[in-house]
Amino acid sequence: NAGVTQTPKFRILKIGQSMTLQCTQDMNHNYMYWYRQDPGMGLKLIYYSVGAGITDKGEVPNGYNVSRSTTEDFPLRLELAAPSQTSVYFCASTPQGEANTGELFFGEGSRLTVL
């Protein structure tokens, strides 16, 4: 069971470039999330989704976009990369309903550097 898989693990971007961080989960979870982690700041919620076709903004959505066309996939798009987006990005998921114990299941992270 792969769980939550994120690609790429590392990426260096130039200012103004675009890229997509991929996230896929094989646990049939309805809820999916994107967080960014910055030193001393913990994790901040960027976007989340409660099911295919439904997305909503979290605490720090500016500069990002998401889509959720399937239950499995929740890609995060950076349109015009800025140095402030240098961070480690984590995707997470959790089931809906009675199977939800409150625990989020995290991927291993994607480290992005914008120069």
Added chain:
Amino acid sequence: AQSVTQPDIHITVSEGASLELRCNYSYGATPYLFWYVQSPGQGLQLLLKYFSGDTLVQGIKGFEAEFKRSQSSFNLRKPSVHWSDAAEYFCAVDSWGAAGNKLTFGGGTRVLVKP
């Protein structure tokens, strides 16, 4: 708005000694509280959680945490630390509602274990 504070950025402890990590939260309703651990280069793993009932909760790897409503605290403890406990620890509170679990994280405490 909810918030979580972890006052200690770094803690160094000798192997075999006891460990206590502090967490204070601000939340208007009954909180759902979590502790997660992040080993180097890894995603986050749930250590334990508190929803209701007994205020002393047991988790994995020999950790426990105590919920004190009067102090708005949820401190994590371990009686005897092992070298493998060196990691970063995050306290989180959940705004669990119809829109899905959305965790608010503290800034984290990095634990170093001396031999």
